[in-house]
Amino acid sequence: MSEKELGQKWDRCLADSAIKFGTGLGLGIVFSVVFFKRRTWPIVFGTGLGLGMAYSNCQNDLKSHYVLHSKVAKEQ
Amino acid sequence: MLRVGWKGARAAARQCVCGRVKGHALQTCRRYTTAGDSGSAAGKIVAASLLTVGGGLGGTILYAKWDPKFRANLEKSVPYSDQLFEMVLGPPPPPLVPLQKKPGKIEPLQISSLSEASKESKQPKAKAKKSDPAPVEEAPTPQTLEGEESKGHHEPALKERPAEEVTARLAQQDKAEQDALAALTAGLEESLGSSAKTTLQAIGAQEAALTAIATHTHRLREAMDSETPPDEKSSQWTALNEALSDRTRAMEEAEEALLKAKGELEHLRGVINSAKQSKIDAVRPQILAAEENLHSMIVDLDKVVTKVQTAQTEARIVSQYSELVNEAKAQFQQELANITPEIQANWKGLSGQLSADDLNSLIAHAHRRIDQLNRELAEQRVREQIHIEAALEQQKLEDQRALERAVASALEHRREDVRLEQEKKVQEVREVMEAEMRTQLRRQAAAHTDHLRDVLKVQEMELREEAQEILNSKMMEQETHYRRLTQEQLDTFTLDMNAAYARLKGIEEAIDSHVIAEEEARKAHQLWLSVEALNYTLKSAGPDSPTEPLEGAVQAIKENCAENEFAQALATALPEESLSRGIYSEASLRARFYDIRRLARRVALIDETRNSLYQYFLSFLQSILLFEREQIAPPSKLAPEDLDTFRLLAYATYSIERGDLELAAKFVNQLRGESQRVAQDWLKEARLTLETKQVISLLSAYANAVGLGTTQAP
Numbered sequence: 169m170s171e172k173e174l175g176q177k178w179d180r181c182l183a184d185s186a187i188k189f190g191t192g193l194g195l196g197i198v199f200s201v202v203f204f205k206r207r208t209w210p211i212v213f214g215t216g217l218g219l220g221m222a223y224s225n226c227q228n229d230l231k232s233h234y235v236l237h238s239k240v241a242k243e244q
Numbered sequence: 245m246l247r248v249g250w251k252g253a254r255a256a257a258r259q260c261v262c263g264r265v266k267g268h269a270l271q272t273c274r275r276y277t278t279a280g281d282s283g284s285a286a287g288k289i290v291a292a293s294l295l296t297v298g299g300g301l302g303g304t305i306l307y308a309k310w311d312p313k314f315r316a317n318l319e320k321s322v323p324y325s326d327q328l329f330e331m332v333l334g335p336p337p338p339p340l341v342p343l344q345k346k347p348g349k350i351e352p353l354q355i356s357s358l359s360e361a362s363k364e365s366k367q368p369k370a371k372a373k374k375s376d377p378a379p380v381e382e383a384p385t386p387q388t389l390e391g392e393e394s395k396g397h398h399e400p401a402l403k404e405r406p407a408e409e410v411t412a413r414l415a416q417q418d419k420a421e422q423d424a425l426a427a428l429t430a431g432l433e434e435s436l437g438s439s440a441k442t443t444l445q446a447i448g449a450q451e452a453a454l455t456a457i458a459t460h461t462h463r464l465r466e467a468m469d470s471e472t473p474p475d476e477k478s479s480q481w482t483a484l485n486e487a488l489s490d491r492t493r494a495m496e497e498a499e500e501a502l503l504k505a506k507g508e509l510e511h512l513r514g515v516i517n518s519a520k521q522s523k524i525d526a527v528r529p530q531i532l533a534a535e536e537n538l539h540s541m542i543v544d545l546d547k548v549v550t551k552v553q554t555a556q557t558e559a560r561i562v563s564q565y566s567e568l569v570n571e572a573k574a575q576f577q578q579e580l581a582n583i584t585p586e587i588q589a590n591w592k593g594l595s596g597q598l599s600a601d602d603l604n605s606l607i608a609h610a611h612r613r614i615d616q617l618n619r620e621l622a623e624q625r626v627r628e629q630i631h632i633e634a635a636l637e638q639q640k641l642e643d644q645r646a647l648e649r650a651v652a653s654a655l656e657h658r659r660e661d662v663r664l665e666q667e668k669k670v671q672e673v674r675e676v677m678e679a680e681m682r683t684q685l686r687r688q689a690a691a692h693t694d695h696l697r698d699v700l701k702v703q704e705m706e707l708r709e710e711a712q713e714i715l716n717s718k719m720m721e722q723e724t725h726y727r728r729l730t731q732e733q734l735d736t737f738t739l740d741m742n743a744a745y746a747r748l749k750g751i752e753e754a755i756d757s758h759v760i761a762e763e764e765a766r767k768a769h770q771l772w773l774s775v776e777a778l779n780y781t782l783k784s785a786g787p788d789s790p791t792e793p794l795e796g797a798v799q800a801i802k803e804n805c806a807e808n809e810f811a812q813a814l815a816t817a818l819p820e821e822s823l824s825r826g827i828y829s830e831a832s833l834r835a836r837f838y839d840i841r842r843l844a845r846r847v848a849l850i851d852e853t854r855n856s857l858y859q860y861f862l863s864f865l866q867s868i869l870l871f872e873r874e875q876i877a878p879p880s881k882l883a884p885e886d887l888d889t890f891r892l893l894a895y896a897t898y899s900i901e902r903g904d905l906e907l908a909a910k911f912v913n914q915l916r917g918e919s920q921r922v923a924q925d926w927l928k929e930a931r932l933t934l935e936t937k938q939v940i941s942l943l944s945a946y947a948n949a950v951g952l953g954t955t956q957a958p
Contacts, residue, residue: 169925169926170921170922170923170924170925170926171836171839171840171843171922171923171925171926173921173922174843174847174918174922175843223857226857227856227857230850230855230857230860231855231856233921234851234852234855
């Protein structure tokens with residue numbers, strides 16, 4: 169159903185954001201612990217990275233219907 | 245444990261309450277104490293009045309129990325007291341009923357009837373028995389008992405005696421009678437015999453006395469007639485003395501015998517009287533005979549007594565005469581002795597021894613005596629008449645007396661005779677009458693039975709004939725009735741048959757003429773049914789699931805109305821989706837619409853140009869902050885400002901709420917942008933449903949029309 173599409177999109181969005189957030193956080197923590205002597209900024213950076221990626225994905229997903237897809241016509 | 249807990253709870257509650265109430269309690273207590281005295285006095289008064297009333301009621305009831313009259317009075321005067329009394333004391337005692345005197349009458353009746361029965365022993369015994377119980381049963385209304393107290397005791401227990409008892413009583417009474425009779429007869433005979441004997445004896449004695457008197461008189465007369473020589477004179481005198489002694493003895497004996505006879509006769513009379521009183525009729529002839537005997541004996545006795553008396557008077561006369569003679573003789577002798585004192589002895593033998601002086605003195609004395617005697621004679625002659633008259637008078641008187649006596653006794657005898665005769669006659673007549681009555685009764689009974697028999701015979705014949713007639717007439721009636729009924733039945737049946745046949749013919753024609761119409765109707769029905777089936781399949785939609793695929797039903801329609809082009813066209817006009825997948829019901833679409841609406845409102849700002857996430861957030865905010873009526877009535881023409889998402893949704897909601905899916909779909913169709921995308925599927929479904937429904941409604945309308953058309957007569 170068309171009305172469920174939006175819901176599904178949002179589900180994907182949230183799941184994706186959760187994953188990216190978690191992953192970012194995790195990598196940040198790892199990097200912070202491993203490489204950057206337990207400083208906070210890798211964690212934040214990683215989390216931000218994750219969130220940003222999620223946001224962008226979400227937006228693209230939601231926009232996907234309106235984006236024009238061009239095809240390169242084959243050269244004759 | 246529960247109860248303990250409950251009690252504890254109650255105690256606690258009470259304490260709680262009491263704590264509150266205690267303040268009031270003191271005040272109320274004070275009030276109670278001041279009012280307490282008056283309260284107890286009131287209580288006393290109430291108790292006393294209750295006691296009085298109760299005592300009065302109890303006393304009344306007890307007294308009513310003891311005295312039924314009082315109870316009756318009370319029941320009459322006080323309305324519902326009789327029910328109360330009945331409840332408490334039981335029903336009132338019944339009024340005293342006078343005892344039936346009926347059974348007591350049975351005894352005297354029985355005796356009399358028994359006596360009748362015993363008298364008429366010639367009557368059949370059964371009749372007597374029957375007649376006896378009959379008077380026993382039909383004893384009349386209570387009468388006074390005939391002085392038999394013992395019977396009074398038997399009254400309530402006495403019922404009709406059985407026949408055996410009656411016969412036993414009869415036999416007993418018969419026997420008693422017989423015994424009494426026998427006793428009476430014996431007594432009578434005895435007394436009769438004894439009295440006869442004594443009477444005979446008396447008569448004999450009397451007759452002996454009579455003869456003695458006669459001989460004595462005769463002897464005396466002989467002695468007086470001093471014709472015999474002196475020797476015989478002395479023998480005569482001795483004989484005379486003997487005769488005298490005989491006579492006296494005979495008289496005494498006669499007297500004795502007479503007394504005894506009289507006593508016996510009296511006894512006999514007494515016995516006869518007692519026999520008369522015993523009221524046994526069989527004795528009567530014997531009584532009569534005894535009376536006759538008695539009477540005859542009395543008569544004989546009297547006769548003999550009169551004879552003796554006459555003889556006695558005669559003897560008296562003769563003795564008087566003899567005495568006179570003796571006196572004269574004595575006187576003469578005395579005179580002679582005076583005159584001739586020497587001659588003492590019998591002077592007749594002294595005719596040769598007398599001297600002349602003596603003879604002269606004797607003759608002188610004799611002359612003197614003769615003179616005296618002549619003088620006396622003359623005197624006597626003179627006085628003769630008077631004497632004779634006096635004697636006659638005397639004699640007359642005596643005769644009269646004797647006559648009266650004789651007449652009286654004769655009258656008595658006659659009367660007695662007559663009475664006896666009368667009784668004898670009465671007895672004879674009675675016997676004769678009884679015998680005659682018996683014969684007459686017998687005759688009458690025989691005649692009665694004959695008559696009854698005849699009458700019964702005649703009646704029987706008559707009744708039989710009557711019954712036969714009635715039977716015949718009834719039979720005839722019944723037959724005619726039956727025949728009529730059968731005929732009627734036949735006629736009605738024939739009529740019915742004819743009518744039925746005609747109707748059948750008509751029906752057949754009508755049926756034939758209706759076959760075509762039926763055919764058409766059948767087809768129409770089939771079409772209609774299949775359309776209904778199609779309609780029904782629409783109902784098979786669940787809340788969220790579509791209906792069954794309508795293919796089957798449509799196929800059925802196509803089959804059923806192959807020659808109906810319109811139906812075919814319509815059937816093919818159905819969209820594919822509905823055929824293969826089925827359609828959603830309006831209800832589910834409605835429910836779905838609200839989701840669509842919410843979603844559409846949330847993404848109202850999103851379209852091709854604005855579709856970033858931030859726009860999504862703004863659109864969401866807008867949807868939250870924008871307050872608009874849920875339903876707005878759509879105008880008939882849409883203006884450009886109506887094309888706002890929210891407005892459109894409001895219109896659609898309104899339409900949907902009014903059940904107008906088509907209009908709602910139209911409004912939803914006007915959505916643009918993301919809202920449109922969101923509502924796409926719903927719109928498609930709605931369109932599908934609407935199409936299908938339209939086709940189906942057309943089909944059903946057509947089917948109805950066709951069906952309606954076929955029901956009309958051609």
